[in-house]
Amino acid sequence: MKRFAMAASLVMLVASTYANAQTTEQLVKGATDTSNVLNYGMGYNLQRFSTLNQINKDTIKNLVPVWNYSFNDDRSEESQPLVYQGVIYVTSHNATMAVDAKTGKQIWKSKIEYPAETPRIVCCGIINRGAALYDGKLFRTTLDANVIALDAKDGKELWRQKVADIKEGYSMTVAPLVADGVVITGISGAEFGTRGFIDGWDPATGKHLWRTHSIPSPDEPGGDTWKGDTWKLGGGSTWITGSYDPELNTVYWGIGNPGPFNSAVRPGDNLYTCSVLAMDPKTGKIKWHYQFSPNNPFDYDSVAEMVLADMNVEGKPTKVLMDANRNGFFYVLDRTDGKLLAANPYVKVNWATGIDMKSGRPIETDVSKDARDGKKVVVFPSLLGGKNWEPMSFNPQTGLAYANTLAFGGHYKTEPATYKAGEWYLGMDLTDLWEWTDGPRGHLKAIDPLTGKAKWEAPSDIPRFSGVLSTAGGVVFTGALTGEFEAFDADTGKKLWQFQTGSGIEGQPVTWQQDGVQYIAVTSGYGGVYSIFSGDERLANVPAGGSLWVFAVKQ
Numbered sequence: 044m045k046r047f048a049m050a051a052s053l054v055m056l057v058a059s060t061y062a063n064a065q066t067t068e069q070l071v072k073g074a075t076d077t078s079n080v081l082n083y084g085m086g087y088n089l090q091r092f093s094t095l096n097q098i099n100k101d102t103i104k105n106l107v108p109v110w111n112y113s114f115n116d117d118r119s120e121e122s123q124p125l126v127y128q129g130v131i132y133v134t135s136h137n138a139t140m141a142v143d144a145k146t147g148k149q150i151w152k153s154k155i156e157y158p159a160e161t162p163r164i165v166c167c168g169i170i171n172r173g174a175a176l177y178d179g180k181l182f183r184t185t186l187d188a189n190v191i192a193l194d195a196k197d198g199k200e201l202w203r204q205k206v207a208d209i210k211e212g213y214s215m216t217v218a219p220l221v222a223d224g225v226v227i228t229g230i231s232g233a234e235f236g237t238r239g240f241i242d243g244w245d246p247a248t249g250k251h252l253w254r255t256h257s258i259p260s261p262d263e264p265g266g267d268t269w270k271g272d273t274w275k276l277g278g279g280s281t282w283i284t285g286s287y288d289p290e291l292n293t294v295y296w297g298i299g300n301p302g303p304f305n306s307a308v309r310p311g312d313n314l315y316t317c318s319v320l321a322m323d324p325k326t327g328k329i330k331w332h333y334q335f336s337p338n339n340p341f342d343y344d345s346v347a348e349m350v351l352a353d354m355n356v357e358g359k360p361t362k363v364l365m366d367a368n369r370n371g372f373f374y375v376l377d378r379t380d381g382k383l384l385a386a387n388p389y390v391k392v393n394w395a396t397g398i399d400m401k402s403g404r405p406i407e408t409d410v411s412k413d414a415r416d417g418k419k420v421v422v423f424p425s426l427l428g429g430k431n432w433e434p435m436s437f438n439p440q441t442g443l444a445y446a447n448t449l450a451f452g453g454h455y456k457t458e459p460a461t462y463k464a465g466e467w468y469l470g471m472d473l474t475d476l477w478e479w480t481d482g483p484r485g486h487l488k489a490i491d492p493l494t495g496k497a498k499w500e501a502p503s504d505i506p507r508f509s510g511v512l513s514t515a516g517g518v519v520f521t522g523a524l525t526g527e528f529e530a531f532d533a534d535t536g537k538k539l540w541q542f543q544t545g546s547g548i549e550g551q552p553v554t555w556q557q558d559g560v561q562y563i564a565v566t567s568g569y570g571g572v573y574s575i576f577s578g579d580e581r582l583a584n585v586p587a588g589g590s591l592w593v594f595a596v597k598q
Contacts, residue, residue, distance in 0.1 A: 065127065065176045067224060071289045080126040080553045083173050083218045084434065085512075087287040088351040091436035092513050093554045097561035098596055099516030103530050103540045105597045109562065110147030114138065114589035119570025121432075123173040123218065123510065123551035124591065131564065132195070133591055134171045134183055134218075139193060144557060147593065153198035157187035164212050164465055166234045167572040172284070173218035173551070175226065177246050182226050184215035190228050190244060202249035206230065212237045212465050215282075222287040222294050222324040225252060229281030233302050233344070236468035239279035241296055241320075243327050253327035257281055257298045257315050264329075265314035273309040276462055278302030279316045283346040283432060288362070288378060293330060294322045295351070295364055295378065299344035303460035305470025306415055312337035317345045319366065321381060331381040336370045336405060340414045341394060341455060342426040343370035348434045354442065356384050356493070365492050367435055367446045369428030370405070372398055373495040387495030389488065390429035390448050394422050417457050421478045425453030431572065434551060436511040436519070441533055443489045443498060445519045447507040450485055452478035476576065487511070487521055489536060499536030505581055508573055510551030512563075520563060522548025524573065525585055528565055528592065546588045547574070563594045 065081060073079075074086025077095050085091050098106060114120065114135045124133040130150065131142045137157075141150040162169055165186060174183040180201060181193040187209050192201040206228070207213035212235025220227045226244040233239060239257035244250065257279035259265040269277060278301045285296035301309060301316035317336040320329050336343045350365040356375070364378040371392035375385040386398035394414075395405040405411075414420045427449055435446035453476055460470030485506025488497040509522035518539065519531045524547040530540040547569030554563045568589030574582055 065178060070177065070221060077556050079128065080124065080555050081176055083123055083175065083220065083284045084286065084348065085553055087289065089286045089348045089434065090350055090352065090439070091434060091511060092438050094515045095554055095556055095561045096514065096516035097556070098514065098518060098554070098563065100518060100532060100539060102596045103518055106530070106540055106563070106594050107597045108542065109593045109595050112142050112147045112149070112591040114140070114568070114591070116568065116589040117587035118169045118568065118589060119549055120566040120568025120589040121168070121170045121172050121549045121551070121571065122566050124553055124564050124566070125174060125176055126553065126555045127176055129557060131591070132174055132176065132181055133566065134174050135589055136169045136171050136186055139174065139181065139183055139198060141195070141198060142591065144562065144593070151198035153193055153200070155185050157185055158209065161187045161209055161214065164209050164232070164235055165214050166231070167575060168570050170216050170571065172216055175219040175221045177221040177226070180246060182219045182221070182246070184217055184219065184228055186214055186216065188213045188215045188230070190219065190226070190249070192246065192249060204244065204249045204251065206242060210465050211235070217282045218284045220284050220287065220294065221246065223292060225324050227285065227294060227324060229283070229296065231280050231282040233278030233280040233299050234467055234469060235465060236276040236302055236462045238275060238277055239281050239299065241281050241322070241327065243324070255322065255327035255329065257320070259314060268312040268314045270310050276302055276468060277309065277313060277316065280344065280346060283348060286349045286351050287324065288351055291379065292324065293378070294324045295349040296320050296322060297346040297349055297366070299346045300342045301339060303468050303470035304340060304342055305457040305460045306338050306340040307417070307457065308460050308470060310338070317343055319345060319349055319364070321378070333376055333381045333383070333403060335368050335372070335374065340411070341422055343368065343428060345369065347430065347432055350435065350437050350444070351378060352437055352439060365437065365444060367430045367444065367490070369424070369430060371424045371429035373490060373492060375492050385493045389490050389495040389497070390450065391423045392429070414455050414457070419454065419456040421452050422455050423452040424449060425451055425477060427572065431508060433508050433549070434510040436513040438513040438533060440515060442491070444492050445487065445489055445511045445513050445533070447509065447511060447521060448486050448488050449506050450483060451480050454478060487519070487531065487536070489533070501531055501536045501538065505579060506573065508571055509548045512552040512554060514554060520552045522550065522552070522565060522567070524548070524569065524582060526567065542594070544592055545586065546590070547582070547585050560595050564591060566591050
């Protein structure tokens with residue numbers, strides 16, 4: 044009876060919370076709202092920065108776990124929690140959960156079921172990256188390519204829309220974005236010969252409002268960059284959440300790799316793969332685009348976060364978009380028109396010598412030429428990129444971007460590509476993928492966006508695949524695949540603190556303040572792309588097991 048009464052009181056608490064549900068105005072102010080975490084990326088700008096400073100370089104030594112909540116799941120956990128008025132909302136591949144932020148007590152749990160054959164068409168981990176909140180509803184995607192809306196007060200499903208057919212190779216892991224009253228979602232599946240797209244949905248009813256294909260047809264702008272019918276299988280996944288500038292009313296969404304990897308099959312620039320699209324959220328209309336890697340052979344997709352900031356460029360205040368691209372170059376664009384402002388390597392790069400500042404195109408080397416000619420090459424970065432999906436943080440106080448980077452190369456050799464629905468469509472030899480280098484395989488770097496140079500770097504023998512959080516307390520948080528949740532000095536890179544969570548960390552840390560206490564939350568749960576493909580035997584003893592950890596300074 045006591046347990047029933049506690050559960051009932053928690054449900055009543057959440058119900059009263061939603062008397063004043065989330066609004067567009069609250070989402071717009073999400074980056075400066077220190078009491079809640081309402082947006083993926085901790086703000087529409089995806090900066091993952093907080094002005095909170097209770098947890099700082101001095102107090103970090105007293106940071107302790109407050110509680111731990113089990114997902115009852117042994118898959119990789121890459122989800123970013125959301126926090127609204129004392130309730131944490133977090134997802135896994137097969138559940139959505141609401142948890143009391145102070146106690147860790149479960150308020151509700153909504154299970155996700157999908158066909159048993161679904162994992163067969165998921166390339167890089169059985170995961171989900173998070174949800175979106177708006178008007179008392181929680182929006183998420185499912186592995187079998189559905190978008191659903193849940194009632195945030197009790198977890199009941201309000202609507203569901205099927206987006207695509209898993210038999211064709213489509214899946215969904217993306218956290219939705221709510222911008223200008225529209226729920227926006229992306230899609231996965233470029234490795235299976237799909238044609239990518241971005242969708243807009245009515246949050247109240249689930250009505251499909253628009254679809255913008257990332258691979259244009261022959262009668263659309265950019266369609267002439269594909270030869271024959273290659274556009275039909277062109278890839279261009281959209282599996283990482285975009286950013287949004289409310290003032291410009293523009294969404295910025297990254298587009299993934301072309302298909303197949305064998306670029307000889309698809310001559311041309313292959314728009315809009317390896318690009319960023321600037322879009323109208325109400326209609327999905329493309330305002331402008333910038334392509335980072337035309338006709339790319341090396342899986343240098345550009346889905347990762349497009350971070351927005353205002354900074355001085357050559358003495359002029361400028362609205363910029365930043366991207367630590369998988370191709371190894373750190374880009375800064377003018378987000379009003381897509382003009383290239385800076386592009387410099389932030390890791391070892393040998394497929395190009397630089398980026399032409401007038402055309403914006405890479406200045407390719409013989410490595411790229413030989414790869415297209417069918418020769419086996421060693422390429423830096425590897426197919427996992429200079430940085431993979433794991434989101435970076437930008438601290439406007441230091442002017443630095445903090446990113447988990449990769450420090451190894453890859454082997455690339457083409458093979459004939461044959462399409463069959465629902466099967467890998469790569470055209471590449473997968474038997475010998477990696478060019479391991481001596482020393483650490485990854486670094487947490489503090490990068491100057493305009494030069495690509497690192498102020499400091501914290502090496503890791505096994506690369507980190509966790510998101511990064513920076514704060515006004517001068518602390519940078521991230522996690523290791525071996526389970527350590529870590530904190531570093533934002534100015535020097537010195538490690539200040541760590542805590543073993545019991546499983547590998549690939550989650551996205553967030554912070555907020557409640558009743559005068561600053562909290563940090565991160566999901567823990569081993570898996571993901573590196574564990575699947577690297578063959579790194581040092582991870583053999585890292586246990587699976589998904590959970591949510593919450594920390595605070597001991598009072």
